[in-house]
Amino acid sequence: MDHFEKDLVDALKDIVKAGNWQCVGDKSKFKSPCTKLYSDDGEHIVLVHTEDDTFWAMDSSCPHEGGPLEQGDIEDLGNGKLALICPWHYFDFSLETGSSSTGLQNQVYDVRVLDDKVFINTQCMLSLCPIPVTSIITHQDSLPVEINENMLCTWATKILQTPDPQEKVSLTKMVQEKWNSWEITEIGESSPPSQPSRRDNLTVLEPGKIKRGKGGTLASRIALLHSLANIEQWAIDLSWDIIARFSTFTLSTGEPLPRQFFDDFVKVAGDEAKHYQLLEQRIMELGSFFGALPVHNGLWQSATDTSHDLLARLAIVHMVHEARGLDVYPQTLSRFAAHGDSSSVKVLEVIYTDEITHVAAGLRWFTYICSKEGCDSLKTFHDLVKLHFKGFLKPPFNIEGRKTAGMTEEWYVPLVKPSNLQKTS
Ligand code: FES
Ligand SMILES: [Fe+2]
Ligand SMILES: [Fe+2]
Numbered sequence: 001m002d003h004f005e006k007d008l009v010d011a012l013k014d015i016v017k018a019g020n021w022q023c024v025g026d027k028s029k030f031k032s033p034c035t036k037l038y039s040d041d042g043e044h045i046v047l048v049h050t051e052d053d054t055f056w057a058m059d060s061s062c063p064h065e066g067g068p069l070e071q072g073d074i075e076d077l078g079n080g081k082l083a084l085i086c087p088w089h090y091f092d093f094s095l096e097t098g099s100s101s102t103g104l105q106n107q108v109y110d111v112r113v114l115d116d117k118v119f120i121n122t123q124c125m126l127s128l129c130p131i132p133v134t135s136i137i138t139h140q141d142s143l144p145v146e147i148n149e150n151m152l153c154t155w156a157t158k159i160l161q162t163p164d165p166q167e168k169v170s171l172t173k174m175v176q177e178k179w180n181s182w183e184i185t186e187i188g189e190s191s192p193p194s195q196p197s198r199r200d201n202l203t204v205l206e207p208g209k210i211k212r213g214k215g216g217t218l219a220s221r222i223a224l225l226h227s228l229a230n231i232e233q234w235a236i237d238l239s240w241d242i243i244a245r246f247s248t249f250t251l252s253t254g255e256p257l258p259r260q261f262f263d264d265f266v267k268v269a270g271d272e273a274k275h276y277q278l279l280e281q282r283i284m285e286l287g288s289f290f291g292a293l294p295v296h297n298g299l300w301q302s303a304t305d306t307s308h309d310l311l312a313r314l315a316i317v318h319m320v321h322e323a324r325g326l327d328v329y330p331q332t333l334s335r336f337a338a339h340g341d342s343s344s345v346k347v348l349e350v351i352y353t354d355e356i357t358h359v360a361a362g363l364r365w366f367t368y369i370c371s372k373e374g375c376d377s378l379k380t381f382h383d384l385v386k387l388h389f390k391g392f393l394k395p396p397f398n399i400e401g402r403k404t405a406g407m408t409e410e411w412y413v414p415l416v417k418p419s420n421l422q423k424t425s
Pocket of ligand 3: 322354355358
């Protein structure tokens with residue numbers, strides 16, 4: 001029996017044994033490197049066809065912030081092993097194991113080709129057709145605002161409409177000072193834009209078109225700092241958006257949000273502005289500048305999806321995405337440390353400490369509103385995440401960092417796919 005026949009017989013035995021193999025179609029259908037397959041459990045899969053005619057499969061939603069891995073690029077990370085690179089922040093995921101040098105882990109699936117048909121080992125139903133989108137919400141952009149200098153909300157909207165990141169940072173710091181010294185006393189109300197402004201010369205990413213260099217090189221470190229600076233720029237806007245969009249939120253008792261809610265998110269905005277500035281400065285020290293690389297604006301999607309519901313906003317943006325940031329920081333830090341880049345490490349340490357307080361703020365206001373409304377905060381959180389976040393939360397988690405923020409395991413473990421539960425840390 002030659003190798004091929006033996007492989008075939010072994011593969012057939014496996015198929016019979018496991019019984020979870022699904023044929024997704026003829027291999028000639030999958031010419032391009034990545035194809036998205038839609039799963040009935042919402043955790044879609046990307047099928048990868050590499051140049052050596054091998055097939056691989058993993059979850060298509062990036063374990064970092066849900067980036068579309070099917071739009072990613074295949075790269076050899078220098079060790080002969082191929083990885084799929086997420087188009088949003090260039091985290092690498094080994095095609096073979098799903099592990100990433102950032103410490104995250106993506107779920108991979110066995111793939112077999114038999115008789116030119118591609119089989120994937122999963123219990124879920126897969127299909128090449130997308131699930132139809134039923135509702136598209138359009139928003140009317142607000143007109144440029146006239147500044148009422150005494151109102152927090154009009155400043156928030158002005159900052160959202162400021163395209164230049166440095167100006168956004170300066171305005172944020174100024175408003176933070178005025179708010180803290182009671183020079184701004186009213187919260188007021190305004191209608192924030194559906195999407196914040198961005199500089200015209202900032203190239204918005206064509207997914208998968210960036211080459212970021214082999215892991216650990218100067219180019220790849222600059223690319224990572226650049227993507228973090230981009231996240232921080234969006235984070236400044238997310239903080240002002242929650243202030244402006246929900247300024248008139250009232251509890252069912254008729255009470256408005258207390259001033260401390262706004263104190264907290266003004267502080268978050270100030271921190272994010274500081275983070276952007278630290279990263280921008282570090283990128284310049286390394287010989288580049290913010291805007292030198294394309295960026296993506298995927299992070300705003302979760303703001304749009306939750307613009308109608310404060311609890312959903314707190315849950316998705318601050319308790320899922322910001323907590324995800326905590327999960328990846330320790331590994332990101334050690335990546336810079338391994339290359340002796342202590343200046344970048346210092347910047348990341350400052351950011352990490354602050355980010356813990358941001359998750360804590362999200363959690364504090366989420367539980368505050370739930371307790372005022374008499375609803376179970378854990379159950380409400382789980383329901384909202386299932387409704388607004390695509391797919392499951394993925395281990396490993398930074399259990400310590402999350403705990404410091406007050407987010408104990410009962411918040412996130414129930415949102416992990418049952419088959420991944422053994423790997424939560
Ligand atoms: S690296 Fe994929 S979403 Fe951030
Ligand atoms: Fe930040
Ligand atoms: Fe943050």
